[in-house]
Amino acid sequence: MYESFQALQSAALACQGCKLCQTRHSVVFGAGSQHAKIMFIGEGPGENEDLQGEPFVGRAGQLLDKILTHVGLSRQNDVYITNMVKCRPPKNRDPERDEVEACMPYLRAQIEFIRPKIIVCLGRVAACALIDPNFKVTRQHGEFFDKDGLMMMGTFHPAALLRNPVNKPGALDDFINLRARLDSLQPF
Numbered sequence: 001m002y003e004s005f006q007a008l009q010s011a012a013l014a015c016q017g018c019k020l021c022q023t024r025h026s027v028v029f030g031a032g033s034q035h036a037k038i039m040f041i042g043e044g045p046g047e048n049e050d051l052q053g054e055p056f057v058g059r060a061g062q063l064l065d066k067i068l069t070h071v072g073l074s075r076q077n078d079v080y081i082t083n084m085v086k087c088r089p090p091k092n093r094d095p096e097r098d099e100v101e102a103c104m105p106y107l108r109a110q111i112e113f114i115r116p117k118i119i120v121c122l123g124r125v126a127a128c129a130l131i132d133p134n135f136k137v138t139r140q141h142g143e144f145f146d147k148d149g150l151m152m153m154g155t156f157h158p159a160a161l162l163r164n165p166v167n168k169p170g171a172l173d174d175f176i177n178l179r180a181r182l183d184s185l186q187p188f
Contacts (some may be wrong), residue, residue, distance in 0.1 A: 001105075001109060005114075011106070012086055012106045013027045013029065015086065015087075015106070017103070018098060018099045019099070020085060020087035020088070020089060020095075020099055023087075023090055025088075026045075026053035027053070027087055028045035028049045028054065028083060030055060030081060030082030030110060031055055031075065031080070031081055031082075032076065032079050032080035032081050033076065033077055034080065034113065036078060036114060037182060037185065038080070038118045038178070039079070039081075039116035039118070040079055040119075040120045041082055041119060041120070041122065041126050042081075042082075042083045042123060043084055043085070043123055043125035043126050043157070044083045044084060044086075044087070044088060045083055045085075045086070045088040046088065046092050046159070047088065049061075049083075050088035055082055056081055056158070059159075059162055060157070060161075060162060061158065063158040063161060064081075064122075064158045067158075067172060067175050068175070071178070072179060080110075082107065083126075084100055084103060084104070084107060084125070084126055084129055084130075085103045086106060087099075087103075111150075117150075117151060117182070118151045118178065118182060119150060119152045119153075120155060120178060121135075121153070121155070122156075123137065123154075123156065123157030124136075126154070130147070130152065131147065131154055132145070135154055137154055137155070137156055141154055141155045141170060141174055142173060142174035142177055144181065153174065155171055155175070156170070156171045156174075
């Protein structure tokens with residue numbers, strides 16, 4: 001559908017496919033390595049992301065960066081980070097079904113271009129949309145699922161960890177296991 005990753009990004013930046021385009025400051029397409037073996041997918045940009053045009057740059061993003069560093073991964077070199085919807089839902093509400101459906105072709109194309117080995121859903125909303133509609137983050141975080149030949153895992157959203165620090169040890173274990181799973185993959 002898109003000739004290049006740049007053409008995909010240009011199309012997303014010009015998108016008027018749902019009502020979120022009316023209130024956004026920026027389209028938050030994604031950031032990181034286009035050759036990443038791990039792709040992180042959140043639900044949607046927050047206020048800081050909307051203002052800066054990059055995913056996970058606020059307090060939650062700082063926590064995500066610390067966790068990545070702890071397991072020896074770099075946002076710039078080792079992972080790609082994006083969201084299901086590319087524009088901020090007002091007041092950081094959950095994205096509505098039609099908004100997710102409008103952005104899903106961009107997300108699918110990002111996955112096709114990047115070809116990650118593992119997708120990590122950050123939070124309940126992304127995990128329910130991409131892994132299983134009945135996904136329970138508190139019970140199933142850190143479990144790996146095979147979805148059409150693609151390994152997927154859901155874990156706590158970094159913003160949820162800021163609100164409920166009691167879940168940080170479990171999330172850290174998820175990232176340690178993620179790193180171990182990545183290291184066990186055959187290089188190509």
